Amino acid sequence: MSQPSTAITPRREEDFPEWYQQVVRAADMAENSEVRGCMVIKPWGYGLWENIQRQLDEKFKETGHVNAYFPLLIPLSYLEKEAEHAEGFATECAVVTHHRLEAQKQEDGTTRMVPTGELAEPFVIRPTSETIIGAAFARWVESYRDLPLLINQWANVMRWEMRPRLFLRTAEFLWQEGHTAHETAEEAMQETRLMHQVYADFLTQHLAIPVIPGEKTEAERFPGALNTFTVEAMVQDRKAIQAGTSHFLGQNFAKAANIQFLGRENQREFAWTTSWGVSTRLIGTMIMAHADDDGMVLPPRVAPHQIVILPVTPKAETRDAVIESCEALARTLRAHNWAGQGLRVHVDKRDIAGGARNWEWIKKGVPLRIELGPRDIEKRSVAVCRRDQGPKAKDFVPKEDFLRDVTDLLQEIQDGMLTRAQALRDEHTHRLETLEEMVAFFTPKNGDKPEIHGGFALMHWAGGREEEERLSKEHKVTIRCIPMGDEYAEEGTCFLTGKPSQRRVVFAKSY
RNA sequence: CGGGCCGUAGUUCAGCUUGGUAGAACGCUUGCAUGGGGUGCAAGAGGUCGUGAGUUCGAAUCUCGCCGGCCCGACCA
Numbered sequence: 001m002s003q004p005s006t007a008i009t010p011r012r013e014e015d016f017p018e019w020y021q022q023v024v025r026a027a028d029m030a031e032n033s034e035v036r037g038c039m040v041i042k043p044w045g046y047g048l049w050e051n052i053q054r055q056l057d058e059k060f061k062e063t064g065h066v067n068a069y070f071p072l073l074i075p076l077s078y079l080e081k082e083a084e085h086a087e088g089f090a091t092e093c094a095v096v097t098h099h100r101l102e103a104q105k106q107e108d109g110t111t112r113m114v115p116t117g118e119l120a121e122p123f124v125i126r127p128t129s130e131t132i133i134g135a136a137f138a139r140w141v142e143s144y145r146d147l148p149l150l151i152n153q154w155a156n157v158m159r160w161e162m163r164p165r166l167f168l169r170t171a172e173f174l175w176q177e178g179h180t181a182h183e184t185a186e187e188a189m190q191e192t193r194l195m196h197q198v199y200a201d202f203l204t205q206h207l208a209i210p211v212i213p214g215e216k217t218e219a220e221r222f223p224g225a226l227n228t229f230t231v232e233a234m235v236q237d238r239k240a241i242q243a244g245t246s247h248f249l250g251q252n253f254a255k256a257a258n259i260q261f262l263g264r265e266n267q268r269e270f271a272w273t274t275s276w277g278v279s280t281r282l283i284g285t286m287i288m289a290h291a292d293d294d295g296m297v298l299p300p301r302v303a304p305h306q307i308v309i310l311p312v313t314p315k316a317e318t319r320d321a322v323i324e325s326c327e328a329l330a331r332t333l334r335a336h337n338w339a340g341q342g343l344r345v346h347v348d349k350r351d352i353a354g355g356a357r358n359w360e361w362i363k364k365g366v367p368l369r370i371e372l373g374p375r376d377i378e379k380r381s382v383a384v385c386r387r388d389q390g391p392k393a394k395d396f397v398p399k400e401d402f403l404r405d406v407t408d409l410l411q412e413i414q415d416g417m418l419t420r421a422q423a424l425r426d427e428h429t430h431r432l433e434t435l436e437e438m439v440a441f442f443t444p445k446n447g448d449k450p451e452i453h454g455g456f457a458l459m460h461w462a463g464g465r466e467e468e469e470r471l472s473k474e475h476k477v478t479i480r481c482i483p484m485g486d487e488y489a490e491e492g493t494c495f496l497t498g499k500p501s502q503r504r505v506v507f508a509k510s511y
Numbered sequence: 512c513g514g515g516c517c518g519u520a521g522u523u524c525a526g527c528u529u530g531g532u533a534g535a536a537c538g539c540u541u542g543c544a545u546g547g548g549g550u551g552c553a554a555g556a557g558g559u560c561g562u563g564a565g566u567u568c569g570a571a572u573c574u575c576g577c578c579g580g581c582c583c584g585a586c587c588a
Contacts (some may be wrong), residue, residue, distance in 0.1 A: 007549080014539095036579095036580080068516075090587060091585095091587090092586075092587070120576085125588095128588090157588085159587075161587060161588095162585085162586060162587080163584080163586085168588090169588075175587075175588075222588095241586065243588095244588090245538080245588075278588085279588050280588095281588055310547095310548095312546085312547050312548090313546080314545095314546045314547075319526065326521090353545085353546085353548070353549070353550065354546070354547065354548040354549090354550095355547090355548030355549040355550075356548080356550090357548085357549085358547090358548060358549070359548085359549045359574085360549085369549095371547065372539080373547060377545095377563075383547075411572045511587095511588095
């Protein structure tokens with residue numbers, strides 16, 4: 001039997017969903033747990049999350065926010081306070097109804113733990129924290145001088161999903177949720193847009209994922225929000241994924257939680273609130289955006305290791321000297337600064353077959369692999385392998401040159417990944433004018449085993465919620481966003497209603 | 512919550528139709544060889560066959576209940 005030509009089978013074009021799962025497994029990022037829908041995030045995946053977390057947290061701090069932590073359990077009654085919100089999350093809430101277990105001996109000698117101590121009021125495990133944070137805000141806000149209140153929390157949340165997929169949709173996931181309260185609507189809207197921009201920048205610059213910033217239509221809006229802003233990315237099967245959202249909540253939640261303050265005119269007023277979040281779904285988005293048929297490809301800025309040094313030790317007697325050279329190189333590299341941080345370098349000293357070790361780091365997506373063996377030491381050179389090139393590509397370069405150029409090289413890889421993702425998106429974004437065109441665009445040629453097809457369709461739209469929901473049901477296509485850029489603003493007529501339209505919206509199949 | 516399928520080694524699965532007490536591949540351990548490449552050979556560890564009952568001299572295999580999971584629909588950061 002011949003070796004597969006790629007590390008991942010099936011390849012992307014053969015079976016994209018299966019490919020995705022195999023990449024997660026091959027890169028050792030996460031696995032399914034015994035609890036359906038819940039994942040174990042393994043060190044390589046969690047290291048990635050830690051970098052995302054640290055870099056985003058810096059941006060939150062720069063924009064004036066502080067971190068706090070609120071309870072996992074939310075009184076059921078809190079969720080009843082905002083009708084639209086309650087309805088939006090009702091079908092995916094885990095409910096805690098008991099607070100103790102009682103050991104009961106069974107006839108067969110085993111012991112069963114039986115829940116007892118039923119709670120007078122059940123708790124909901126937070127699907128999001130607007131309500132409980134709102135209750136805290138109501139206590140904390142008394143005067144306009146207490147505003148704005150700019151809080152973020154890093155936490156886990158639970159939404160009882162029927163179709164879990166590692167990172168993309170799990171019952172429990174990690175995220176950050178920002179919650180702010182403001183004196184005026186303008187200020188709150190400004191905050192909503194600011195954080196939307198922070199997300200757009202982060203996706204683009206740190207994760208090398210181009211996004212279309214825009215606003216959600218009524219049908220896709222966060223339950224209880226007046227406006228929801230989103231960053232939409234296209235991944236390699238040309239579907240859209242919502243990578244981050246920022247909500248202008250108006251006074252809806254302030255009224256529900258009674259967040260009132262005494263204003264400048266000695267007038268009692270309700271605060272204006274916002275909320276915004278990104279989740280571990282970002283990791284799934286990165287996988288689908290960047291990974292290839294040999295496994296993960298990590299943007300250097302968030303890679304847990306940016307450089308892995310692989311000692312080549314063909315002879316036992318030169319082994320110690322090679323390892324020492326590798327360690328020395330690692331120390332030198334770690335002293336380099338790039339994107340505001342020291343380089344993250346790992347020396348893989350494990351005594352396993354060289355090829356297996358090399359492939360492991362390819363599959364994990366490390367941006368740069370450096371091989372260093374006796375011959376390189378003699379010639380004062382290193383062998384450089386870039387993850388964004390083929391698995392066999394290898395450059396022998398003088399060590400001094402490599403040390404001089406290494407940060408430029410990482411930047412080049414980072415930029416190249418963004419360019420590549422951008423090109424894919426542009427190639428599959430089209431202006432369409434009629435329903436027929438749209439249906440053709442989103443219909444696979446092979447119905448039995450659909451190939452990768454479709455993309456983003458930019459279309460004139462003047463329909464309402466009902467028309468949109470009908471389209472979504474009939475054609476499995478939704479409006480991802482009403483995009484913000486000038487390039488989308490043009491006169492036209494809605495392809496469905498024939499009404500005039502000033503702007504094209506983005507239609508796509510989505511995750 | 513409706514329709515289809517499946518529970519056997521760490522993983523993926525074979526064995527079940529035609530009952531006779533457990534197999535493969537990968538992974539793991541050890542040794543030898545190999546050494547700019549996911550290597551070869553050898554030895555080894557690992558399973559009360561989801562669970563309870565029934566039929567039988569005998570059940571992974573047949574029957575029934577229960578539990579768990581997967582896929583397709585309604586819902587989704």
